[in-house]
Amino acid sequence: MFGYYLDLALRSLRRNKALTALMVLAIALGIGASMTTLTVLHVLSGDPLPERSSTLYYPQVDPRDSAGHDSDKEPMEQVSWTDGMNLLQAKRADRQALMTGGTVAIQPTQSALDPFYEDARFATADFFPMFGVPFQYGHGWSAADDDSSARLVVISSKLNDKLFGGKDSTGQMLRLEGTALRIVGVLGDWRPNPHFYDLNVTNYAESEGVYMPLSTSQDLQLAHDGSVDCWGNGGAGPRPDHSATCVWLQFWVQLDSPAQAAVYKEFLVHYSQEQKALGRFQRPPNVRLRNLMGWLDYQMVVPGDVRLQVWLAFGFLLVCLVNTVGLMLAKFMRRAGELGVRRALGASRRALFAQLLVEAGVIGLSGGIGGLLLAFLGLWLVRQQPASYAALAHLDPGMLLTTFLLALGASLLAGLLPAWRACQITPALQLKSN
Structure with missing residues (x-):
């Protein structure tokens, strides 16, 4: 079923490319900013001699x-x-x-x-x-x-x-x-x-x-x-x-x-x-x-401004998620007729919910790739700064994995409300209006 839901998600995203691009961009900007600052904090607050x-x-x-x-x-x-x-x-x-x-x-x-x-x-x-x-x-x-x-x-x-x-x-x-x-x-x-x-x-x-x-x-x-x-x-x-x-x-x-x-x-x-x-x-x-x-x-070796930047970046990510929720809600509700037909043909609310969450996950993975590219750019800009820690700003494998997990988790979280609202559609009303 996952493959089927994935195919439906890709078809849906291709139908409205502008809206899809806006959602991916919102996720990418939030992930890029938060991962840039989080990576700097991770590097600066690490254990210099983990084994000793x-x-x-x-x-x-x-x-x-x-x-x-x-x-x-x-x-x-x-x-x-x-x-x-x-x-x-x-x-x-x-x-x-x-x-x-x-x-x-x-x-x-x-x-x-x-x-x-x-x-x-x-x-x-x-x-x-x-x-x-x-x-x-x-x-x-x-x-x-x-x-x-x-x-x-x-x-x-x-x-x-x-x-x-x-x-x-x-x-x-x-x-x-x-x-x-x-x-x-x-x-x-x-x-x-x-x-x-x-x-x-x-x-x-x-x-x-x-x-x-x-x-x-x-x-x-x-x-x-x-x-x-x-x-x-x-x-x-x-x-x-x-x-x-x-x-x-x-x-x-x-x-x-x-x-x-x-x-x-x-x-x-x-x-x-x-x-x-x-x-x-x-x-x-x-x-x-x-x-x-x-x-x-x-x-207090970690500069105070670095911690402040992390909080500001995650605040920006929250704003991006709120906007993504609104965009997803608009997108899913515009498909009320399609979802109503699927419900009338026997699809359960759980199946529709899973289908819409897969779509949100695809948006999150796409946003994660964009966010990763923005994080690389952000860290490059950090390395150009005159600060003593600037040369240390590099994305390690652990933070690379964190980037994708954060993007996927953020998009699924953003998709919960829109998916739930879309699943509450009454099939009879949609079939009558069509």
């Missing part, structure tokens, strides 16, 4: 003085050098990484390339295994390299392509800021979004091109590039003093179970109490331990 996010945590302590103390206030979002090193050396987590960002000047050995600046990440050894960073060539460095401030570096595949034509460059020397460092690894394809491990740079930044031990960056006095928050007599600058009362480092830990997370949070409380007893902290213990997704929610 539940075990990654961002500890926070509050080392500030008592000025302006408020017990309900959140602790600081970064850590000082002293606290970062204390927490790192305590080794209370399965893995832990202390880091910050910077920009370094690279002097290529190739004569065809001019010196240029590259974003850098200064981190401790667990950065790579903790975040599951893939390697194309080589490997990261060890804790012993951290301790010895080893002159080595890991570079991104993009930088490796630029400097070495994509070949295995491990063992080669990279000269930056006037110092030669040995390349020990080249990253594979890795660009987690959002840029969760350091949101002070930008929420959706590209991954850095250069990675080196944090201790090495301090020995070479490389400039820090990020947020610095000081209190008391602390002074900010491109190279914060290790003893300054300033926070400027990010600290992440890996805790493989909720029980370990609870124990670690208790450790943070005891650490704060200990530092208060030593006179470093002046406030009562104020700690937080959010997992990766909790940290992103707290930081």
Whole structure:
């Protein structure tokens, strides 16, 4: 019967091409607008490390003085050098990484390339295994390299392509800021979004091109590039003093179970109490331990205008559906004579209802194809914007399927009332009028 209903639907749609085109266009516009904004929201609010996010945590302590103390206030979002090193050396987590960002000047050995600046990440050894960073060539460095401030570096595949034509460059020397460092690894394809491990740079930044031990960056006095928050007599600058009362480092830990997370949070409380007893902290213990997704929610990394656009787009889809309901109602009621004859010949109301819903479904699928094309156009326009997240606006297979399901569901929903009204036609009145 479905094939028969489909044939009737196609015949009906071809009889009034202008009305059919209006209904398909209404569905397409609503689906295109809603799927464009929904895809952007889906990309921006996704889990950057789906297999690891539940075990990654961002500890926070509050080392500030008592000025302006408020017990309900959140602790600081970064850590000082002293606290970062204390927490790192305590080794209370399965893995832990202390880091910050910077920009370094690279002097290529190739004569065809001019010196240029590259974003850098200064981190401790667990950065790579903790975040599951893939390697194309080589490997990261060890804790012993951290301790010895080893002159080595890991570079991104993009930088490796630029400097070495994509070949295995491990063992080669990279000269930056006037110092030669040995390349020990080249990253594979890795660009987690959002840029969760350091949101002070930008929420959706590209991954850095250069990675080196944090201790090495301090020995070479490389400039820090990020947020610095000081209190008391602390002074900010491109190279914060290790003893300054300033926070400027990010600290992440890996805790493989909720029980370990609870124990670690208790450790943070005891650490704060200990530092208060030593006179470093002046406030009562104020700690937080959010997992990766909790940290992103707290930081509200998804731009507010993106969420607003989604609501506006779905409001527009609702308007399109209301118009489609009106058009379908007009179309179905104009076929009252035909439907009355079918009822008189023995077709049940259920059969007529199914026939009209199949017709609505065909309109929805056609609108879905049009909406998909409009969504591709909308996402292309998003990628032309100067926003940091613009390059991420792509339709993945899951959202592609969602587009057709939404179009089909919307059209069937829009067809319910018109189909029901059309099924209430009294056959005798239609036969008499004919």
